[in-house]
Amino acid sequence: MPKTLFDKIWDAHRVARRADGRELIYIDRHVLHELHAPHAFEQLEKQQRPVRRPDLTFSMQDHTVATRPGRNDETNPSGAAFLKAMREGSRKNGIKLYDIDDPEQGISHVVAPELGMVLPGATHAVPDSHASTVGGLGAMAFGCGTTELAHILATQVMALKRPKRMLIRLEGTLAPHVTAKDVALRIIAELGVAGGRGHVVEYAGAAVRAMAIEGRMTLCNLNIEMGGRSGFVAPDDKTFGWIAGRPYAPKGAMWDRALAHWKTLSSDDGATFDREHVLDCSALEPQITWGTDPSQVLGISGRVPDPAAVDPSRRAAVESALAYMGLTPGTALAGLPVNRVFIGSCTNSRVPDLVAAADVVRGRRVAEGVVAMVVPGSTTVKREAEALGLDRVFRDAGFFWGESGCSMCAGGNGDRGEPGERCVSTTNRNFEHRQGPKVRTHLVSPATAAATALAGCIADVRQMAGQA
Amino acid sequence: MQPFSSHTGIAVPLIKDDINTDQIAPVQAMRALKPDYKALLFMRARKRDDGSEDPDFVLNQPQFRNPGILVTGNNFGAGSSREAAVWGMLANNIRVIVAKSFADIYRENCLQNGLLPIVLAPPAADAFEQRVIAANGSAPFTVDLPAQRISGPGGPDITFELPPADRMRLLEGLDDIGLTLKHRDEIVSWEKRMAGDQPWLQAATDGRS
Numbered sequence: 001m002p003k004t005l006f007d008k009i010w011d012a013h014r015v016a017r018r019a020d021g022r023e024l025i026y027i028d029r030h031v032l033h034e035l036h037a038p039h040a041f042e043q044l045e046k047q048q049r050p051v052r053r054p055d056l057t058f059s060m061q062d063h064t065v066a067t068r069p070g071r072n073d074e075t076n077p078s079g080a081a082f083l084k085a086m087r088e089g090s091r092k093n094g095i096k097l098y099d100i101d102d103p104e105q106g107i108s109h110v111v112a113p114e115l116g117m118v119l120p121g122a123t124h125a126v127p128d129s130h131a132s133t134v135g136g137l138g139a140m141a142f143g144c145g146t147t148e149l150a151h152i153l154a155t156q157v158m159a160l161k162r163p164k165r166m167l168i169r170l171e172g173t174l175a176p177h178v179t180a181k182d183v184a185l186r187i188i189a190e191l192g193v194a195g196g197r198g199h200v201v202e203y204a205g206a207a208v209r210a211m212a213i214e215g216r217m218t219l220c221n222l223n224i225e226m227g228g229r230s231g232f233v234a235p236d237d238k239t240f241g242w243i244a245g246r247p248y249a250p251k252g253a254m255w256d257r258a259l260a261h262w263k264t265l266s267s268d269d270g271a272t273f274d275r276e277h278v279l280d281c282s283a284l285e286p287q288i289t290w291g292t293d294p295s296q297v298l299g300i301s302g303r304v305p306d307p308a309a310v311d312p313s314r315r316a317a318v319e320s321a322l323a324y325m326g327l328t329p330g331t332a333l334a335g336l337p338v339n340r341v342f343i344g345s346c347t348n349s350r351v352p353d354l355v356a357a358a359d360v361v362r363g364r365r366v367a368e369g370v371v372a373m374v375v376p377g378s379t380t381v382k383r384e385a386e387a388l389g390l391d392r393v394f395r396d397a398g399f400f401w402g403e404s405g406c407s408m409c410a411g412g413n414g415d416r417g418e419p420g421e422r423c424v425s426t427t428n429r430n431f432e433h434r435q436g437p438k439v440r441t442h443l444v445s446p447a448t449a450a451a452t453a454l455a456g457c458i459a460d461v462r463q464m465a466g467q468a
Numbered sequence: 469m470q471p472f473s474s475h476t477g478i479a480v481p482l483i484k485d486d487i488n489t490d491q492i493a494p495v496q497a498m499r500a501l502k503p504d505y506k507a508l509l510f511m512r513a514r515k516r517d518d519g520s521e522d523p524d525f526v527l528n529q530p531q532f533r534n535p536g537i538l539v540t541g542n543n544f545g546a547g548s549s550r551e552a553a554v555w556g557m558l559a560n561n562i563r564v565i566v567a568k569s570f571a572d573i574y575r576e577n578c579l580q581n582g583l584l585p586i587v588l589a590p591p592a593a594d595a596f597e598q599r600v601i602a603a604n605g606s607a608p609f610t611v612d613l614p615a616q617r618i619s620g621p622g623g624p625d626i627t628f629e630l631p632p633a634d635r636m637r638l639l640e641g642l643d644d645i646g647l648t649l650k651h652r653d654e655i656v657s658w659e660k661r662m663a664g665d666q667p668w669l670q671a672a673t674d675g676r677s
Contacts, residue, residue, distance in 0.1 A: 012666075016654040020633035020642075024651055026658055028669045036550070038501060049645065052655075056672050078499035085501060115674075122669055129549045129573060143573055145551040147580035147644070155648045157655060161631075193486055194543040197572055227546060229572050250668040251675050258668045293486060293546075317485065410495045410548070429547060431490040433512055 002268035005234050006165050006200045009140045009265075013123050015157055022159040027152050028122040029056055029139075031108045032095070034079075034086035035063040035412060036127040040150040041089030049154045054094040056156065058117060059086055060108040061100045063412040067375050067402030073100065076413045093153075106378020106404040109133035109346035113217065114380055116246025120235035120262040125152050129224045130346050130428065135232030136217030137239055138265055140200065142230055163229045164274040166199040167267075170207035172282030177461045179356065180215035181348060181426070181445035183207065184222035185287040187279060189297035196228030199275065202267060203233045207281040213242040214350040221347045222428055225294040234266040286461055288333055289430045289443040291321030296430075300448065300460045304331050324432050325440045326422075333442070333458050339421035341372040341453035342435075344402075345409035348426035348446050349377030354385050357450035358393040360461060366398035367456025373415070375402040399453070408435055424452045470582045471641030475563045476610040477536010479600045479620065480526055487540060488547035489574065493556050495548075509556035527560075531605030537564040539600045545574025554581050564611045566618070568593050579634055582641060584613060586628045599623050613639060 003011075015024040030053075032040075037059065044051070051057065064079030065071065073080045083100060090097040098105045104115060109130055112118050120138035124131060131143040142158060152158055170183060188195070201223055208216065216233045223231030233239075240259060243249050250258045285299040296318075298304070306329035307318045322329065343349070343357050354376065366372045374394050376382035382404055385391060391401045408415045409427040416436030417423045423441050426449050430441040442458065451461035497508035509527075516522045526532055538557065544567040545553060554577045557565070565578065566586045578585040588596055599622035600609070609620030613635065618626040636642070663670040 015658045016651040018647060018651065020636055020647065021631075022633060024648060024655070026655070026662070029672060035498070039551075047645070056670075058672075081501045117672060119668060121666075127549060129547065143549045145549050145554070145573060145577040145580060147551060148576060151645050151648065154645045155655065156659075157648060157651075159644065159648055193546055194569065194571070197543070197569070227543065227571055247674045247676050248672055249675070254668055258666070261666060293488075412495050412498075429488075429490070431488050431547065433494060433496075434490050437496075437512070 002270040004165050004267040004271040004273060005202055005232070005265055006140070009121055009123065010162065012121070018159055023162060024157040025123060025160050026157050027125045029058070029112065029117050029124050030152055030156070031112050031117070031124065031126045032057065032059045032149070033063055033108050033126070033128060034061050034082040036146045036149060038082060038085035038089055039146045040127070040153060041085070041093065043147070043150040044153060051093040051095065051153045052156045057095045057153065058112065059090040059095050059097040060111055061086060061098065061105060062107045063406045063410065065100050065403070065405040066413055067405055067407050067415055069403060071100065071403050079413055102379070104378065104380055106380065107346045107349065107406055109221065110349060110377035110381065113137055114246065114378060116243055116249035119243065119249070119258070120239060121265045125158060130221050132223045132228070132231045133217050133221040133346050135220030135223065135230065136213055137243065138232055138235030138262070140230050140232055143224065164199045166196060166201045166275040166277070167273040168201055168203050169205040169276070169278045170203060170281050171205050171278060172207055172280045173210065174207060174281050174284065177447050178281070178284050178286055179445040179447065180211050180218040182284055182287040183279070183281055184219050185289065185294065185297045185443065186284060188222065188226045188295045190279065191226045191277060193225065193293050193295045194227045196223060196226040196231070199228055201228045201231040203231060208233055209236065212352055213238060214352045217350070218347055222294070225428055235262050286445060286448045288448065288458065290325065290327065290333055291318070292324050292430055292432050293321070294428065294430060294443060296321055298333060300334055302333060304329060304333065306330060334460055336422065336458045338370060338424050338452055338457060340417050340423040341370060341449050342375070342408040342423060342425040342427065343373065343446050343449050344375030344377065344407050345427040346377065346406070347428045349375065349381065351381055351384050353426070353446040354381070354390050355388070357446040358390045360447055360450035360464060361397045361399070361454065362393050364397055364454050366453045370453055370456050372398060372453040373400040373402060373408065375407040376404050379404045397454070411435055424449050424458060469580070469641045469643065472563065472582050472584055472613055472638040474610060474612040475536060475584070476608050477561065478532060478534060478605045479537040479539050479603065479609045480532045480535045481597060481600045482526055482538060482540045483597055485541040486543045486546055489545055489550050489553040490547055492545065492553040493550055498550070498552055503552070505552060505555045505559035508552065509560050529605070535560055535562050537566060537609055537611065538562050539566045539597060542568040544570050546571040549573045549577070551577045551581070554578055554583055557583055566593070566596065579637060580644065582638060584611065584638055586611070586630070588626070588628060592626060595623070596626055
């Protein structure tokens, strides 16, 4: 019987069926961060249980680290206890830690792929809802809570119910300045914030094949914003080329053997999915959220909705989102003044993201009164970007160029906006108060964020990129 | 984990869809390794801009100050995987959430902590909501897990469904890790087999060192 790629990966990792009917799925790589892992270390210590496979587990410091140059544990005072607990827990349990001053420190979802910890057909777990970012390389990743994290540390398996399968086919060719981020926002707009619940999503189609690996990671990163259990893109030659030579990737004869296996990793012809969705990306323009959840999305030339014109079941939500965002029905988003622009996060902080933003910024200035920040996704990304001269482009334009971390995505490190500010951000959640109390967040691609920083108001990058 | 058998408490109507974990447990409230989980629950909604309590927020109303059951809409617990969004419920003695649906990770986190996530189908959910609103905290509801039944003011008992595996786990307060470790031999043999079949998965080493 033809199998989907999900079935192939799931079945290969199925260890046993537990008495309560859950299936034990082996986790090949487990990546931790300091916001949640210390609590799991403590749980295990109380239970006197060892970590089963510290050699397959990696610790990152990302959520609470300051981004200011010259940072240390104390630069974000409330982060110090987390960083210290992570350090101690990792040491006691024999887990390799990428500490705040490590030359390869960064956001877990950025570091694990770039160091080659992520391999096609492998399973991953991270105590973070954006775990499936690594699906861009054909790995299947699950986000989990703290107690589940302790369970994985103790057993190296997750006890799961078999999810359903969804196929999202992205057809057509993206127009210039339209990116994976814009595609992902459009998908969430069409399927809704719970549209992927209970499903593992395979992203396929010509538009996905044409995407760079980093774009595929952006696409899979946002899978959780429609409630998806996991999401991935089947690997191809682009994937294999991207992984080759990375520190943790297999080498020599082992590489050849792995590659032969990876080439079998696709859904069979005729395999069936529980659900399918098709999106033609050819006519897509840059997308932007107008409201307070990631499904409240418009094309950049759009106008915010009128609650009177929407489905009555959504009316109250639309009214409340408009009130929070300080918008009146029918307002065009383009041209709205902004206070702050943030480029970074596990969604959009890899080198090609920064290149796309820098290409817009080069030789221009951030508008008067706008606070604009770029925070690379890892210290490695930062170094590579600096080698390309991107830091100069951003700094000359008036951007802050920070040290790597999650920063303003969740504000766990103290980076956040001021009440009432309008913030255009390349992150993944426009929830109320997420980027600071009363901060109004609009999610966009790096190119749109860059154009907005220069214009001082929400801008259509397609118009700005042509000007000199 | 504390076993769950039955729970009696005031049912609080928070009838809204898509309530996310940033609302339930704001990251700004998690600045300490051991925050006050009782205080962080819906911390923002509880307070007005000047820091004083917002008397309009349901959990601040006198009849809902000692909640036991939360009643809400679709997709409850969307967003981040933070388990503090469940620990905050337990710290407030909320051990049952009745929703039209739950976000996947949040539901898992509930099961891990002995918090019973009940999903009612839309007609039953709407009817239950109305009863909870009408009761307005005047009398408690009781959720009986062995009987899979909710009883309380304003109408007949309501039955609910829960997958047998989840039911067993909550009733027995099972040690999840212990349950899995019964399969230790199978985990070991899977690892051995994989070390032969796909050895690159069973070793993660930095080739530079």
